[in-house]
Amino acid sequence: MTVADTSAARPGEFRLLRVGPYQVWPPVVLAPMAGITNAPFRVLCREYGAGLYVSEMITSRALVERDEKTLSLIRFAPGEHPRSLQLYGVDPATVADAVKIVVGEGLADHVDLNFGCPVPKVTRRGGGAALPYKRNLLRDILRAAVRAAGDVPVTVKMRKGIDEDHLTYLDAGRIAQDEGVAAVALHGRTAAQMYDGRADWSAIARLKEALDIPVLGNGDIWQASDAIRMMRQTGCDGVVVGRGCLGRPWLFRDLAFAFAGRAETTAPRLGEVAATMRRHAELLAAWMGEVRAMRDFRKHVSWYLKGFVVGNDLRARMGMVSTLAELDALLGELDPDQPWPAAVAVQPRGRQTGSRRVHLPAGWLDSPEVEAPPTEAELAHSGG
Structure with a gap:
């Protein structure tokens, strides 16, 4: 829509x-x-x-x-x-x-x-x-x-x-x-x-x-x-x-x-959002296998459902979903005709961490010059 x-x-x-x-x-x-x-x-x-x-x-x-x-x-x-x-x-x-x-x-x-x-x-x-x-x-x-x-x-x-x-x-x-x-x-x-x-x-x-x-x-x-x-x-x-x-x-x-x-x-109705959720989970499963995919998908549930009237119990069960079949059953419990909650369109999503002191190496701000990279600065792993 x-x-x-x-x-x-x-x-x-x-x-x-x-x-x-x-x-x-x-x-x-x-x-x-x-x-x-x-x-x-x-x-x-x-x-x-x-x-x-x-x-x-x-x-x-x-x-x-x-x-x-x-x-x-x-x-x-x-x-x-x-x-x-x-x-x-x-x-x-x-x-x-x-x-x-x-x-x-x-x-x-x-x-x-x-x-x-x-x-x-x-x-x-x-x-x-x-x-x-x-x-x-x-x-x-x-x-x-x-x-x-x-x-x-x-x-x-x-x-x-x-x-x-x-x-x-x-x-x-x-x-x-x-x-x-x-x-x-x-x-x-x-x-x-x-x-x-x-x-x-x-x-x-x-x-x-x-x-x-x-x-x-x-x-x-x-x-x-x-x-x-x-x-x-x-x-x-x-x-x-x-x-x-x-x-x-x-x-x-x-x-x-x-x-x-x-x-x-x-401005999708909840049924359209549910179809997108299913497509997302399907793509993840094809890419990384169903078990890993559903673990990865769980963090997206609250973002997809933000602003919609969905019971806490159903939200909680979706946040623990483990198979595509289980997801299908849970999506089937949603009201497909529920209209898009327009107010959520301009609300922040994801990380909303407030301002705080920046953690820096000792003496980092003493001078904008540096002769070599900070010791042990390279991260050993990628991604989240």
Whole structure:
């Protein structure tokens, strides 16, 4: 079911997003999310609309060491193109080696580097959103990655900085451009904010003014009209969608409509949502086997059912589902005619951790200069 929306692109208002040799339309990117953006979820989202769909975060060290779990995460479904893979790393040599493996073995067509993760296990090692504070180290990593990638485009995803007193995004963006990065994506929050408050879209506008390469905006895209509004307000070249699509993969259809100038938005009844849940579980089962698939699917249940009137007992049983047959029976207990609860469309989904102190290596903020990567900074495992 679709209903009228009030915001859509005007003919010719926005241009194709270019990431290296790839043209992306609509200019929409699925954000890498650990434990979420596996191949089945990417396929499900692609079934609703086009764009660039990025894998879960892969740790450079784990890839170089051929960690079994990591290698299992670097899998793309037939028809995924371009294949986009996100790498995390803090050591230039290790990142370069990982990129060489990706390119040399044809594992992906596009590499995205993570300099935006705010979680303590990453920042306390000097990685993620903490790393751009060390300008020379950032430059060395980007230079090494771009050289190792050759013709494969390298992009960067980052945050505004560590906190409001240690903003890094403008310097990081300029360094990325100087080192040959194809595009940068900015989440309009600091690491200290985590997912609290509202994203600062004005920072995205300032970064766009400062750079010639494409700039993508990330933060608080809950509905298609938000994407259009962000691009109009900031002048950015595309949007990155993360938590807004959790339990709502049809958001990519709404985005395709909006960028095509169609003032429509999806408002599925509960029966349609149930069909999407079944499709998601089916894709997961085909990819990883039914037992693992149903464990993985459980975390999606609350996102799909957000706002609908569903009894606590039924929600609890769905959260413990173990087979497709069991899921079918539980979905059959839902009221298929229950209308879409419109209020949930603009409510935050997924992680909503409030602001907090950023965990950093000892002395990290003493100077923006660093001669070598922090000791034992590389994570040994990938994904969630």
